[in-house]
Amino acid sequence: MPTITIDGKQLTVDEGKTVIQAAEEAGIYIPRYCYHPGLRIVGQCRICLVEIEKMPKLQVACYTRVQDGMVVHVNSEKAKRARQQVLEFLLVNHPIDCPVCDQAGECYLQEYYMQFGLYDPKMVEDKNKKHKAVPVGPHVVLDSERCILCTRCVRFCDEISKTSELGVFHRGDHAELLPYPGRTLDNPYSANVVDICPVGALTERDFRFKVRVWYLDETKSVCPGCATGCNIEIHTSKARPYKNEGRRIARLKPRYNPDVNDYWICDYGRYGFLFVDDDSRIEQPLVKQNGEFQELSWDDALQMVSGVINTALENGKAVRILGSAQMTNEDLYALKRFGNEVLETHDIPVTVKPLEKPYSDDFLIREDKNPNTRGAALLGFDTEPAATEKLLTACRNGEVYTLIIFHHDLFKGFAEDEVKAALDKVDSVIFVGSNLNPTAELASYVLPSCTWAEKDGTFTNYAGRVQKINEAIEPLEGSLPEWKILRRLARQFDHTFAYFEAEDVFRDIVKKVPAFTGMSYRALGDRGMLVSENGRSVQQAEVKEELTVVSK
Amino acid sequence: MNVHDKYKPLSWWDKTYIPLVIDGLAVTLRHFFRNIRLHILNVIGIKTKERGAVTYQYPEEMRPLWPRTRTLHRLMRREDGSPRCVACMMCETACPARCIYIVAEERPEVQIEKQPKIFNIDLGKCVFCGYCVEACPEDAIRMDTGIIDIASYTRNGMLLTKEQLLNIEPKVENYVSRPDLMEGQPIY
Numbered sequence A: 001m002p003t004i005t006i007d008g009k010q011l012t013v014d015e016g017k018t019v020i021q022a023a024e025e026a027g028i029y030i031p032r033y034c035y036h037p038g039l040r041i042v043g044q045c046r047i048c049l050v051e052i053e054k055m056p057k058l059q060v061a062c063y064t065r066v067q068d069g070m071v072v073h074v075n076s077e078k079a080k081r082a083r084q085q086v087l088e089f090l091l092v093n094h095p096i097d098c099p100v101c102d103q104a105g106e107c108y109l110q111e112y113y114m115q116f117g118l119y120d121p122k123m124v125e126d127k128n129k130k131h132k133a134v135p136v137g138p139h140v141v142l143d144s145e146r147c148i149l150c151t152r153c154v155r156f157c158d159e160i161s162k163t164s165e166l167g168v169f170h171r172g173d174h175a176e177l178l179p180y181p182g183r184t185l186d187n188p189y190s191a192n193v194v195d196i197c198p199v200g201a202l203t204e205r206d207f208r209f210k211v212r213v214w215y216l217d218e219t220k221s222v223c224p225g226c227a228t229g230c231n232i233e234i235h236t237s238k239a240r241p242y243k244n245e246g247r248r249i250a251r252l253k254p255r256y257n258p259d260v261n262d263y264w265i266c267d268y269g270r271y272g273f274l275f276v277d278d279d280s281r282i283e284q285p286l287v288k289q290n291g292e293f294q295e296l297s298w299d300d301a302l303q304m305v306s307g308v309i310n311t312a313l314e315n316g317k318a319v320r321i322l323g324s325a326q327m328t329n330e331d332l333y334a335l336k337r338f339g340n341e342v343l344e345t346h347d348i349p350v351t352v353k354p355l356e357k358p359y360s361d362d363f364l365i366r367e368d369k370n371p372n373t374r375g376a377a378l379l380g381f382d383t384e385p386a387a388t389e390k391l392l393t394a395c396r397n398g399e400v401y402t403l404i405i406f407h408h409d410l411f412k413g414f415a416e417d418e419v420k421a422a423l424d425k426v427d428s429v430i431f432v433g434s435n436l437n438p439t440a441e442l443a444s445y446v447l448p449s450c451t452w453a454e455k456d457g458t459f460t461n462y463a464g465r466v467q468k469i470n471e472a473i474e475p476l477e478g479s480l481p482e483w484k485i486l487r488r489l490a491r492q493f494d495h496t497f498a499y500f501e502a503e504d505v506f507r508d509i510v511k512k513v514p515a516f517t518g519m520s521y522r523a524l525g526d527r528g529m530l531v532s533e534n535g536r537s538v539q540q541a542e543v544k545e546e547l548t549v550v551s552k
Numbered sequence B: 001m002n003v004h005d006k007y008k009p010l011s012w013w014d015k016t017y018i019p020l021v022i023d024g025l026a027v028t029l030r031h032f033f034r035n036i037r038l039h040i041l042n043v044i045g046i047k048t049k050e051r052g053a054v055t056y057q058y059p060e061e062m063r064p065l066w067p068r069t070r071t072l073h074r075l076m077r078r079e080d081g082s083p084r085c086v087a088c089m090m091c092e093t094a095c096p097a098r099c100i101y102i103v104a105e106e107r108p109e110v111q112i113e114k115q116p117k118i119f120n121i122d123l124g125k126c127v128f129c130g131y132c133v134e135a136c137p138e139d140a141i142r143m144d145t146g147i148i149d150i151a152s153y154t155r156n157g158m159l160l161t162k163e164q165l166l167n168i169e170p171k172v173e174n175y176v177s178r179p180d181l182m183e184g185q186p187i188y
């Protein structure tokens, strides 16, 4: 293993690493545009120039492999001056229209210019005009004037999405990034190029002009879009609510987790948050009177619902539950307790097989669109779709008096008359969910729950990795997390669930369910932990925080 | 040496304060008669260069505004009449009173790209610090209208919209155009 010296720090790194990676290990940040740890190295932008002793010229840190005895100077006068000049070259044809550029605030041209820009530019020629505001795909806008031709996006489309839509055309200072003729940047991962573009050449269509990035708050979370459970950051616009058309969530961004999604997320997940501030959100408990929903208070609603359940129980009639794998482990555990202790039902199905087979691939997108099916299975729920079919058959045969449905829209999984026939036979249907759907319309009682962005909890992904989600925005007024709803409902039957926050439920899970042994919110950290097959969970090495720009 | 030594002890006559009261009244009367004289002369058109009391008869008479005085905001237009503002939200970010509300939209000309759909300033909150003017990279917002009589019976009346801000008629005449001519004049 070679030992090298970087800016006076000596360290031993693995064979085959490049100088930029070694420096990162030493805690020294070298500016970069084309280098991205998730992509092939091309050494194209030259912003990473460093001085290496015994080499006649400056070398690119991203492409030069470390060799034993190498002495690297990152911050020598010569290297600093060279990077300043490279930055000046990159700006020769750059429009510098930061006021209208969505990247401003998280732009690496701005970032480095503040650090080592040549504040007295020597360039007097007119700038080249190129294409502006070209919608290159359903999610991405291209401004090729701003592009610095680092080809990160080109490599992403070649290596990660493997769709190769983008290329660099023409030569010299007419070189321009464009989609290949007749192609659009339309693939299930297309918006990732926006994240990796170090400048404002590629920006999001959905986010365009909505909020300035420095107004955003960030919360770590996990995508609820499918069983992969990609790590994300929820960017919210809370301080200036008049922006973003009143939507509280401004955008989702991928969060690095080498065990799950690396640097990427799919577009379905990225734009799957729109339901959070949708008009279909339920804001108050509802009861159906003469075919119309009436709003009522939580106290009244819980009393009515528990009355219905009580009547059924007292007359020895069946009360059944259809849970959902959209719920967190905490919600499901509370549901399990509610089922076992209050209703004394033990088989609770949670999955509905969709009529249309959903899109999936062998990279991130999985067929199971629920984030917590594995967690439901571990907590003792029946995750076979056949169980739901059986439940509906029981309903159709008049064996179920009261049915509590969580989240599901049954019409997505069963034929219309099948659902209607089943629900007609049920005396009262209670729907618990965040948004109204056709199934909820048929219910007699509707209790509003909050969405994944509005609560704390954990999801267990398909591989058994338990990951933490955090409250990014306050629950919509009138909505509660499911475990709270169940706690309050259980209270009506004189059962006390002694939980005050989601963490209390999780502690209980850890105590009672062997697969979760040894976990806590703290131990889960940012990368999550694998559930244990044999009573011992697998602790992951702490991920090193990605180096932030160090000013020098 | 005791610092109090330099004060002479007051005599009993001084301690009655009568001489000081007379002194004070004399000053007041001197100003009174000077002002009366000058005001009367000014009204009949004599000695207009020399003015009486410092008091301005606002609102009948505008106080001359020094060129740097920050007055009501206005939004500037381009040559074609469209707003110069590109909704970069720098002013909104800089504003310490958080009284600027901007929502951006797409602009038809692709070279400019962006324009404000909503641009409201809540003058009820504004502290007239001028940071918004300072922050603007486009010189799109200015505080040079010479309008200082901003009042309303309702809070909503204090909220100026984009259209209002774009159509404000500046009263430049309220500003001192030649500060040098004001030499020797009281500007408070």
Ligand code: SF4
Residues within 6 Å of the ligand: A094, A095, A096, A097, A098, A099, A101, A102, A103, A104, A105, A107, A108, A109, A110, A146, A199, A200, A201
């Ligand atoms: S890419 Fe960066 S430097 Fe260029 S206009 Fe956008 S924010 Fe400004």
Ligand code: SF4
Residues within 6 Å of the ligand: A146, A147, A148, A149, A150, A151, A152, A153, A154, A177, A196, A197, A198, A199, A201, A202
């Ligand atoms: S569009 Fe962005 S990522 Fe692609 S080459 Fe240009 S600067 Fe690099």
Ligand code: SF4
Residues within 6 Å of the ligand: B091, B094, B095, B096, B097, B098, B099, B100, B121, B125, B126, B127, B128, B129, B130, B131, B132, B133
């Ligand atoms: S003058 Fe100051 S307080 Fe008033 S709008 Fe401008 S920045 Fe805000």
Ligand code: SF4
Residues within 6 Å of the ligand: A099, B084, B085, B086, B087, B088, B089, B090, B091, B092, B102, B132, B135, B136, B137, B138, B139, B140, B141
């Ligand atoms: S700073 Fe200027 S250009 Fe930017 S939003 Fe404010 S007025 Fe418009």
Ligand code: FES
Residues within 6 Å of the ligand: A031, A032, A033, A034, A035, A042, A043, A044, A045, A046, A047, A048, A049, A060, A061, A062, A063
């Ligand atoms: S980061 Fe090394 S050449 Fe671009």
